[in-house]
Amino acid sequence: MALQAGDTFKAADRSVESHVWVILSDPRAHAGYPVLIANLTSWRSGMDEACVLHRGDHPLVSRKTCMNYRDSRLVEAGKLEAALAQGLLVSCRPVGARLLRRMRDGAAASRFIPLRNLQLLKDQGLVE
Secondary structure (H helix, E strand, O other), X not given: OOOOOOOEEEEOOOOOOOOEEEEOOOOOOOOOOOEEXXXXXXXXXXXXXXXXXXXXXXXXXOOOEEEEEEEEEEEOHHHHHHHXXXXXXXXXXXXXXXXXXXXXXXXXXXXXXXHHHXXXXXXXXXXX
């Protein structure tokens, strides 16, 4: 399975991890580069509001939700692909192009995203 920007996944064992993760970078842009992922989390007061989602933005969003850029991660594409192939992760419906753009713009606007994670999006020309 070739990973693509906008792909989403979650842990097969929800007791281990309950969030849905989104691939924000472009795994095909630079072979060997890590992949930037960030999770969706239920919105609460004080959360990062750089990218807020509502019911209807994606089938997995049932209430006010936000991107958790603070806990975004750089991971090896091969490790994600292996976890998917082994059934440790389950693919979900990808986000559409407009929502992916909002998520990337939110990453650029977030004051919480680790700088090295944002730099990957900049290096790929996905944000300014």
